[in-house]
Amino acid sequence: VAKAAVTAALALALCACGAKTEKPSTPYAARVVAPTGDGNYALREVAFATLTDLDGMTGEVASVRVHGKLDLGSDVDEIVHSDDPDGIYLDLGGAPRLAYDVEDGVVVPLDYQSLEILSLYHVFETVYTFWRDEGGIAATDLGTPRLFYDPRLAIAGEGMSLEIIAKLNAAFLPGPRDFWWFRTSRLEEIPLKLNLGVVAHEFGHLLFDLDFAAQQVTAYDDANAFNTDVLNGINEGLADFYSFVVTKNDDEYVASSELLAEERNLPVPWTRSTLYEADCQGSFYCEGSILASALYEIATQGDRSALEVASVVRAALPSFREDWDGLKETYDFGYEQLVNRILDGAGDDRLAWCEIFLRWFDTPYNRERIRCTN
């Protein structure tokens, strides 16, 4: 009996070396969780137009990395300003090892990470190709960002080592121009990293980095806390508006979290004059939402499409950067600088757009500084 068992084991081992999964080929197709429009999500088969290596998860628009570890103990600000922004990583991680089956040429993920990674790439590709193909932004400007999946935050020092697993968030990091998609929390309905609105929002920060900062991290150097809050609020507000431009849906965030949606769905129920009485805990986000709401109203009530409005906004950002550089040391800087730059590019719509801006930025101080005429 024992000899038979050993013989059977050896035979099985020899057989085990032979069989391999059917290898899919480009263009890849996979069954993922994907948006279907109007804020709905479904398990469906999608085609990947840009993914060139499934096992390495690299493609023309992004590459996915797992096990990345950010060094929180380092001076992040100093490092992203340096020649080696990758210095903020204790570990750059590596390519994911997807678990999947192939059914009629379609990749079917077999575990949670593989499902999320493939779904994330699909959503990211959707957003990227929207701005490249419909927004007319050159792929060389957009680059090939790294998508850090479930990155860990670590502090390592003498005699101590601490690792933090962050959840319920996502981020864009200027400098290395990486995206961080933190671990999914059980509080999330559709995981944030699969939410078209959230991915489009983070991508909006990349656009801001391109148009405002010209990909120079020094552009964000702050002058005082007040101006920093204004710039951060503008960055967040524009990202929310760009998210709407991509999704064409004003409540996409609700698919992931009602709490998030309450403060960020467009338009928000407060204006600049009622901001401090508003039920909004998001500090500068709350003021940024006023800008996003004004742009949303312009895009939904006027003749121009949301993408056309976004083009005017994007064109205004280089001159807004000049305003920032000139005024950031003073207390004369505010949302009005951007609003005026946008109005300068509005052409015949200037007056109509200005009226909308004045409904949202409705304090006497705002009215004094927003220029409805040239």
Place this chain on the structure above:
Amino acid sequence: LRRAIVKLVTLGALAALGASRPAFAVEIPDKRVHTVKLGTEVVRWQGADADRESLDSGFVSVHVPVGLGFRAEAKYWRIKDERERSASVNVFQHRSGILLGAEYAYPWLLRWTAGVGAEAIETTAETRLEFEGDVSGDSRTRRELGTTARLGADYAIIEHVEVSLHFGWRERAESEQSDYFYGVAGGASF
């Protein structure tokens, strides 16, 4: 802790002197013993990310001496990963396997073991999307072969009753995935 260190030092000294019987234990049964074990393992797969780790696993194994210090091994194991990752999207995974293999045992203070084997493995992945009141999803089963290697140590608490620790790795051939595992078991020898 100090007592444990003293015991370990004593054990080392006895080993160095060629003692065949540890001072603090029942004599280790020799390698010609039959055993039946029940145990649990932590299994990490695909790059050993903490999120790809079974939390619920178990196995039963049988060893039969075949001569020259070798024992034949048969093992059935299963793991279950039903953690809820998000409120709407989840993939629950069950995996089980039957191993046939051989183990070399070397008694020296403990019974040190090194084993290899071949496995038949079945993985079931159930994908679920529960969103806006709708529930959709699918379930897939993959059967594949694999190979495994393992190192371990057995220790007799009392006569005919052993505990063991082991660690090892598994290569799943068809999906080209690796598993790493470590576990603890208790069993009977006779």
